[in-house]
Amino acid sequence: MAFGADAHAHGVAEGDKGYIQEITGIHLLPFMYLGAKHMVTGYDHLLFLFGVIFFLYRPSHIGIYVSLFAIGHSTTLLLGVIFDTNVSSYLIDAIIGLSVVYKALDNLGAYQRWFGFQPNTKLATLVFGLFHGFGLATKIREFDIAPDGLIPNLLAFNVGVEVGQLLALAAILILMGYWRRTDSFWRHAYTANVAMMTAGFMLTGYQLTGWFVI
Amino acid sequence: MYNTDIPSRAELPSSAQLVRSTLIAATTAAALLVTTILPAEYGIDPTGIGRVLGLTQMGEIKAQLAEEAEQDRLFDQGGTPAAPQAPAAPDQRSSLMDTLLAQIVIAPASAETLPAATLPAQVAQAGRTDETSVTLAPGEGVEVKMEMRKGAQATYSWKTEGGVVNHDTHGEPYDAPNKTHSYSKGRGVASDQGTLQAAFDGNHGWFWRNRGDGTVTVTLSTSGDYENLKRKK
Numbered sequence: 001m002a003f004g005a006d007a008h009a010h011g012v013a014e015g016d017k018g019y020i021q022e023i024t025g026i027h028l029l030p031f032m033y034l035g036a037k038h039m040v041t042g043y044d045h046l047l048f049l050f051g052v053i054f055f056l057y058r059p060s061h062i063g064i065y066v067s068l069f070a071i072g073h074s075t076t077l078l079l080g081v082i083f084d085t086n087v088s089s090y091l092i093d094a095i096i097g098l099s100v101v102y103k104a105l106d107n108l109g110a111y112q113r114w115f116g117f118q119p120n121t122k123l124a125t126l127v128f129g130l131f132h133g134f135g136l137a138t139k140i141r142e143f144d145i146a147p148d149g150l151i152p153n154l155l156a157f158n159v160g161v162e163v164g165q166l167l168a169l170a171a172i173l174i175l176m177g178y179w180r181r182t183d184s185f186w187r188h189a190y191t192a193n194v195a196m197m198t199a200g201f202m203l204t205g206y207q208l209t210g211w212f213v214i
Numbered sequence: 215m216y217n218t219d220i221p222s223r224a225e226l227p228s229s230a231q232l233v234r235s236t237l238i239a240a241t242t243a244a245a246l247l248v249t250t251i252l253p254a255e256y257g258i259d260p261t262g263i264g265r266v267l268g269l270t271q272m273g274e275i276k277a278q279l280a281e282e283a284e285q286d287r288l289f290d291q292g293g294t295p296a297a298p299q300a301p302a303a304p305d306q307r308s309s310l311m312d313t314l315l316a317q318i319v320i321a322p323a324s325a326e327t328l329p330a331a332t333l334p335a336q337v338a339q340a341g342r343t344d345e346t347s348v349t350l351a352p353g354e355g356v357e358v359k360m361e362m363r364k365g366a367q368a369t370y371s372w373k374t375e376g377g378v379v380n381h382d383t384h385g386e387p388y389d390a391p392n393k394t395h396s397y398s399k400g401r402g403v404a405s406d407q408g409t410l411q412a413a414f415d416g417n418h419g420w421f422w423r424n425r426g427d428g429t430v431t432v433t434l435s436t437s438g439d440y441e442n443l444k445r446k447k
Binding site: 013025029 | 280423425
């Protein structure tokens with residue numbers, strides 16, 4: 001019996017992480033899929049994206065802001081993994097939570113009211129894009145990708161992130177399209193941004209607690 | 215509130231536009247679901263596209279890992295009462311363990327019938343040498359373990375034929391069989407060698423998995439202070 005109990009006991013990672021730990025070499029489409037999945041299921045990114053486009057109506061404006069966000073997170077995603085940065089994912093995710101709070105206050109006009117000026121919204125989107133990319137980089141590092149084929153796989157993951165962002169954006173825009181056409185949109189817009197801010201604070205508290213506790 | 219001027223009613227999308235967008239979104243989602251998501255998450259590939267894209271393999275690996283983890287959990291539940299330090303009592307095994315383990319003895323397990331207290335003496339005179347090989351079909355994993363006392367050393371070398379394997383060279387203590395201690399790990403490796411020094415009394419050895427497309431044979435040579443060499447699974 002002394003031999004029995006260990007037959008399966010070596011640590012088995014499940015799901016995406018387990019898959020990534022089992023493969024080597026270049027797997028472009030699987031990594032693209034994982035990038036897209038990460039974006040579509042990543043509520044922190046979706047919440048920030050929702051805040052960014054909340055008061056954007058013209059497709060050209062939406063294009064500019066989403067591209068700035070994409071440039072930001074692609075840069076730090078690649079640099080973070082290539083240079084092997086080692087920042088606590090709790091800390092990064094806490095900052096991402098704050099980015100949601102920042103954007104909600106921005107949408108509410110708080111900076112104009114409090115400080116009498118409007119911070120550059122495009123610059124803020126780019127800077128927070130950089131933080132979101134660091135968050136992605138930290139998560140990928142936790143996945144423990146094989147060095148064999150790392151760069152092509154990472155680029156594929158990044159392309160997938162953009163594909164996922166576009167898919168998520170399309171869904172958000174359609175829902176907001178219906179919402180904006182209702183007369184109540186302007187009455188609810190304020191509340192919606194307050195709710196978004198609440199969620200942002202919640203994420204921050206959740207992650208900061210993790211940083212201190214774990 | 216800020217970001218842009220309030221749009222005129224005419225700038226908002228029309229109702230027809232919105233309905234069309236919704237239909238496009240629903241169609242796209244359905245197409246992605248059957249060609250991409252079901253293959254990649256569950257290995258379910260109704261169109262065959264997932265296999266071409268390499269996503270079905272992801273789903274199959276995930277499903278396999280989930281199943282193995284579930285077996286671990288079942289085993290933990292079924293195995294806990296009999297597991298702690300109960301050497302050499304096959305009749306204590308539950309039928310669940312029998313079905314899960316299906317152990318194959320590679321080398322004579324002389325130590326298995328001895329009381330635990332006499333083992334150290336046995337170790338002192340036992341310097342063994344073994345050569346063994348295992349054959350792995352694609353996706354298959356196997357464990358080969360040596361029973362060793364804390365501090366005992368064994369040298370080993372293994373190499374593969376027909377492909378490469380992932381390995382986790384590790385050990386588990388007798389009294390905590392689920393506390394795996396990993397000595398080294400590797401992916402897509404064709405050979406490895408070294409000295410394994412047991413970090414505790416327990417089973418120490420190799421887990422190999424073939425993630426390639428063809429059958430792989432792993433040949434292992436060991437020599438040193440261990441009591442037996444056994445294949446698991």
